[in-house]
Amino acid sequence: MIDVRLLRNDPNLVKAALARRGKPELLVQLDTAISLDEQVRDITARRDTIRARVNELSKLVGTARRNGDNDEAEKLQAESRSLGDDEKSLAESFETAQGQLRDVMLRLPNLPHPDAPDGASDHDNPLVIGPNQMPASFTEYQRIPHWEIADELGILDNERAVKLSGAMFTMQRGAGAMLSRALCQYALDMNADAFEEIRPPSLVTTATLTATGQLPKFAEDAYAIERDDLWCIPTAEAPLTSMYAGEVLDETQLPLRLMAYSSCYRREAGSAGRDTRGMLRAHEFDKVEIFALSTPETADELLIELRDRAERLIAGLGLPYRIIEICTGDMGQSHHRSFDIEVYAPGCDNWLEVSSVSWFSDYQGRRADIRYRKAGEKGTHIANTLNGSALAVPRVWAAIMENFRQADGSVVIPEVLRPYMRGLELISPKN
């Protein structure tokens, strides 16, 4: 959520920042929020005046009763009772206006960082790093899509996955399954120097998904378990962010670095029919997420740290990659500033988004109510959140297939993964 106070005190600044997202309807929503806020404050003032009088009268009633002055008490009670009706109706108006304001605020996206590049769509995302590790040319035998390669190797069995769960579910087997697990272990081990490993729940409450911004606006994209009022996490970002929800941390605890392996569940409601083959888009996939809670002062450095860590993983695998920055028109709702790492897959002839690293300023922190206290200072501040996919398994898996395929059809396993694959160096059709 945007800070309502900022909206109140400097509406033009907020308008200018949101305008950069290039969606005129946002400015209309903004005006709605501003007028609702005025309403709420007006009602609050009137309601509180009445409450103050009722509290005062109640005290007087108590005194009168103790002194045995029952006539006076009756009189005061009558006055208080009549105020009660006004209070009640004002309290109801307050609830209504407050609810409307909250709903509008929850749906408003975050303000882009001043340094985030302007742009209308993903075509305007500037290249920041790379392409790196790009070979001069690709061979014919690398120009095979991974689903064909994997099929030939017998390590991907999507037909049976569909039998079990329906379209857009995948299933790896044998060395393919081992490769998925190896990628996760690799990502976790490479960040264990600074990040505490968490194994979070995969099912979370509505409040948890609201804190990160998936709800209420993007409910269609998430799997809901209605009977128990739970949601399947679309990313470990959700549970990691809400771990400290409602808590007040000490500034010395920050930055707080966490990482988690989890399965991720996405309905992919808006992308039916896209990337249906292979591993590029699935309802369930594995990912290792890295996450940080920080003060606003250190957040920009942390963003680069997280990006560097994600880059190091991809570089370590020897895959061709590049890093782009997300422009204002392509930014996610909660994002303040954001980078994507893309890997080139010669078989698909495509740059695949394998990691997204973002800074959320205090947008999620406010929704989750995560605060910190500075030593020797009164009051609390909202924490900043940052996160990034350290490694999203399926697309990296696919890129490994296509980049490291040999003339004989076998696929070389990147050296860094071999310790996690019982020493296996090569996946060949015989395995």
Next chain:
RNA sequence: GGAACGGUGGCAGAGCGGACAAAUGCAUCCGCCUUGAAAGCGGAAGGCUCACAAGGCCCGGGGGUUCGAAUCCCUCCCGUUCCGCCA
């Protein structure tokens, strides 16, 4: 899932219709004392809203009764113990 008992400040824990933002202890901070510390003595400290003050709100969440609710009633959530089920 069933039963019983609980949920109060950083922690422990009293209060169980009116003077309660809430005793007391521990912890914290500031004085005094001391060479320094401990002990002792005295004092200060909750959060949110808010330019500030005033006012309002906060005793697990929500609703109700009442002139007035931490306190009574309903409901939900969570915890502990016992039973049931179970990897």
